[in-house]
Amino acid sequence: MEYLAELPDIQFVDVIEALGTVAFAISGIRLASAKRFDWFGAVIVGFVTAIGGGTMRDVLLDVTPFWMQSSLYIWCTLFAFLIVAFFRRLLVHLDNTIFWFDCIGLGLFVVVGYEKTMMLGYPMWVCVFMAMITGIVGGIVRDMLINEIPIIFTQELYAVACIIGGIIFGILIYFGVGLVLTEVITAVSVVIIRILATKFGWKLPNLKDD
Amino acid sequence: MEYLAELPDIQFVDVIEALGTVAFAISGIRLASAKRFDWFGAVIVGFVTAIGGGTMRDVLLDVTPFWMQSSLYIWCTLFAFLIVAFFRRLLVHLDNTIFWFDCIGLGLFVVVGYEKTMMLGYPMWVCVFMAMITGIVGGIVRDMLINEIPIIFTQELYAVACIIGGIIFGILIYFGVGLVLTEVITAVSVVIIRILATKFGWKLPNLKDD
Amino acid sequence: MEYLAELPDIQFVDVIEALGTVAFAISGIRLASAKRFDWFGAVIVGFVTAIGGGTMRDVLLDVTPFWMQSSLYIWCTLFAFLIVAFFRRLLVHLDNTIFWFDCIGLGLFVVVGYEKTMMLGYPMWVCVFMAMITGIVGGIVRDMLINEIPIIFTQELYAVACIIGGIIFGILIYFGVGLVLTEVITAVSVVIIRILATKFGWKLPNLKDD
Numbered sequence: 243m244e245y246l247a248e249l250p251d252i253q254f255v256d257v258i259e260a261l262g263t264v265a266f267a268i269s270g271i272r273l274a275s276a277k278r279f280d281w282f283g284a285v286i287v288g289f290v291t292a293i294g295g296g297t298m299r300d301v302l303l304d305v306t307p308f309w310m311q312s313s314l315y316i317w318c319t320l321f322a323f324l325i326v327a328f329f330r331r332l333l334v335h336l337d338n339t340i341f342w343f344d345c346i347g348l349g350l351f352v353v354v355g356y357e358k359t360m361m362l363g364y365p366m367w368v369c370v371f372m373a374m375i376t377g378i379v380g381g382i383v384r385d386m387l388i389n390e391i392p393i394i395f396t397q398e399l400y401a402v403a404c405i406i407g408g409i410i411f412g413i414l415i416y417f418g419v420g421l422v423l424t425e426v427i428t429a430v431s432v433v434i435i436r437i438l439a440t441k442f443g444w445k446l447p448n449l450k451d452d
Numbered sequence: 453m454e455y456l457a458e459l460p461d462i463q464f465v466d467v468i469e470a471l472g473t474v475a476f477a478i479s480g481i482r483l484a485s486a487k488r489f490d491w492f493g494a495v496i497v498g499f500v501t502a503i504g505g506g507t508m509r510d511v512l513l514d515v516t517p518f519w520m521q522s523s524l525y526i527w528c529t530l531f532a533f534l535i536v537a538f539f540r541r542l543l544v545h546l547d548n549t550i551f552w553f554d555c556i557g558l559g560l561f562v563v564v565g566y567e568k569t570m571m572l573g574y575p576m577w578v579c580v581f582m583a584m585i586t587g588i589v590g591g592i593v594r595d596m597l598i599n600e601i602p603i604i605f606t607q608e609l610y611a612v613a614c615i616i617g618g619i620i621f622g623i624l625i626y627f628g629v630g631l632v633l634t635e636v637i638t639a640v641s642v643v644i645i646r647i648l649a650t651k652f653g654w655k656l657p658n659l660k661d662d
Numbered sequence: 663m664e665y666l667a668e669l670p671d672i673q674f675v676d677v678i679e680a681l682g683t684v685a686f687a688i689s690g691i692r693l694a695s696a697k698r699f700d701w702f703g704a705v706i707v708g709f710v711t712a713i714g715g716g717t718m719r720d721v722l723l724d725v726t727p728f729w730m731q732s733s734l735y736i737w738c739t740l741f742a743f744l745i746v747a748f749f750r751r752l753l754v755h756l757d758n759t760i761f762w763f764d765c766i767g768l769g770l771f772v773v774v775g776y777e778k779t780m781m782l783g784y785p786m787w788v789c790v791f792m793a794m795i796t797g798i799v800g801g802i803v804r805d806m807l808i809n810e811i812p813i814i815f816t817q818e819l820y821a822v823a824c825i826i827g828g829i830i831f832g833i834l835i836y837f838g839v840g841l842v843l844t845e846v847i848t849a850v851s852v853v854i855i856r857i858l859a860t861k862f863g864w865k866l867p868n869l870k871d872d
Contacts, residue, residue, distance in 0.1 A: 275658060282656050386806060387592070395703025395704075401706070446703075520722065526787070
C-alpha cells in the first residue's frame with residue numbers, strides 16, 4: 243500500500259507543522275503582549291495567528307477545520323505561551339531561530355494548503371490561492387486583533403513567496419514529479435524566497451500618489 | 453416522550469436567550485452610537501455583537517447559522533435599538549440590570565455552545581472551545597468594527613468564565629448528571645464567576661516587558 | 663427550454679457583474695494605496711472588497727464561494743489594479759464613471775444575493791438579509807483591513823439601498839412578476855436610491871449623546 247509507505251513522511255511533516263505552529267503562535271503572543279493583552283488574550287491571538295489561515299481555507303473548502311480534529315494546535319499554542327512567558331529576554335537572542343521556524347512553517351503551510359485543495363479536485367489557480375490564504379491569513383487577523391494595519395500589506399515579501407511556492411507545486415505536479423519531492427521542493431523554495439527577501443530587504447513598490 | 457417533557461424548559465431557555473440577545477445587542481448599539489455610527493450602523497453592530505459568536509461556532513461546525521432559522525434575533529436587536537433610542541438617559545441607571553442580562557446571556561450562550569457541539573459528536577475540548585467562541589466572538593467583532601482593541605483581551609475576566617463553564621458542563625455530563633441540571637449549574641456558574649470577577653476587579657496578568 | 667431562453671440575460675448579467683467587480687476592486691485598491699499598501703496588499707484589499715460580501719453570503723448559505731468557481735473575479739481585480747496603476751491621475755476625472763459602475767455593481771450584487779438565497783428555499787427576510795450582506799460586507803472588510811471605521815456605518819446611505827432593493831425583489835416575486843423583470847426593477851431601484859442619496863446627501867441620523 244503506497245499510502246502506508248508514505249506514513250513516515252507524514253510523521254516528519256507533523257513535527258515540522260508543530261514547529262511552524264509554535265513559531266506562528268510566538269509571533270502572535272509577543273505582539274499581543276506588547277499591546278498589554280492579558281494572558282488569555284495573548285494565547286488567543288497566538289492561536290489565531292497559527293490556525294487562522296488554515297481555518298479560512300477549510301471554511302472556504304467546506305471541510306472541518308483541521309484544528310478541530312486534533313488538539314495538537316492548542317498544545318503548541320500553550321507551549322509557545324510558556325516559552326514567551328519564561329524565556330522572554332532570551333527570545334531576543336533567539337530571533338534568528340524563531341525566524342527560521344517561521345519560514346519553515348510558512349513553507350509547510352503552503353504545501354498543506356495546496357495539497358488539501360488539490361485533493362478536493364479544484365483547478366490549479368484555486369490551489370495557489372488557498373496555499374496563499376493558508377500562509378497569510380493568520381498574520382492578517384493577528385494584526386487586525388491588535389488594531390494595526392496588517393504588516394504583510396506594507397512591509398514584507400511574504401505572500402509573494404506563498405504564491406510562487408504554490409505555482410512551483412502546481413508546475414511540478416503537472417510534469418509528473420512525485421508528491422513527496424514536490425512537497426520538499428515547494429517548501430524549500432518558499433523558505434529560500436522568504437530568507438532572501440528578508441536578507442536583501444526586497445519589497446514590492448506601492449501606488450502612492452506623489 | 454422525554455423530549456416533549458423537556459419542552460417547557462426549552463421555552464424558558466428561549467426567554468433567557470432573548471434577554472441575553474437584547475443585552476448583548478444593547479452593548480453593541482451603545483458603543484457604536486458613542487462612535488457616531490448612524491442608526492443602521494448601530495443596529496448592525498448590535499446584531500453582530502449578539503449573533504457573532506454563535507455564527508462563528510455554526511460556521512466552524514458546518515451547520516446553518518442559528519439566526520437564519522428564526523427571525524427572533526433580528527427582532528431582539530431592533531427592540532434593543534428602540535430601548536437605547538428612547539431610554540438612553542434612563543439606561544445609565546439601568547446599567548446594573550443590563551449587566552445582569554448580559555451575565556445571564558453569557559451563561560446561556562456557553563450552555564448552547566457546548567450542547568450544540570456535543571450533539572454533533574465532538575470531543576470535550578472542542579465543546580469547551582465552542583462554548584468559549586459562542587460567548588466571546590460577538591464582543592471581539594464588535595470592538596473590531598468600532599476600531600478598538602477587543603476589551604476582553606485586556607480588561608475583563610470574560611473568556612475564562614466561559615472556559616470554566618464549559619469544563620463544568622463537560623464534567624457533569626461525564627459523571628452522568630442530567631442534561632437540564634447540567635445546563636442550570638453551568639449557566640449559574642458562569643454568571644457567578646463573571647459577577648465576582650467584576651465585583652472584585654479580578655483580572656489576568658499580562659506579559660508586558662519591563 | 664425556458665432556461666436556455668434566458669441564457670442571453672445571464673450573459674448580459676455577467677458583463678454587469680464584471681463591471682461591478684472592477685468598480686468595487688478599484689475602490690479597495692485606491693484606499694489601500696493611499697495607506698501605502700504595496701502592490702500585493704492593494705490587490706488583496708481590492709479583491710476582498712469585490713468578493714467579500716458574496717463570500718460571506720456563500721459561507722453562511724453553506725455553498726461553494728462563487729469566486730472559487732470562475733477565475734473571472736481575480737482577472738477583474740488585476741484589471742482594476744492596472745487601471746489604478748496606469749491611469750491614476752486620470753481616475754480623478756473618472757470618479758463619476760466609477761461611481762456609476764459602483765452603483766450598478768451594487769444593484770446587481772443585491773439581485774444575485776437575493777436570488778441565490780431564494781433558490782435555496784429560505785424565507786424572504788433571510789433573502790433580504792443576504793442581499794444586504796452581498797452588497798455591504800466587502801466594503802466593511804476593506805475598511806477593517808485599512809484600519810478605519812467602516813464608512814457605511816457613519817456616512818453613506820448604502821445598506822438601506824440594499825435592504826429596500828431586497829424588499830422590492832421579494833414583493834415583486836410574491837405578486838408573480840417574472841424573474842427577469844424583477845431583477846431589472848430591483849437593480850434599477852438600488853441604483854436610483856444610491857444616486858439620489860449621494861446627490862442630496864441623504865444620511866441616517868445617529869444616537870449621539872448630547
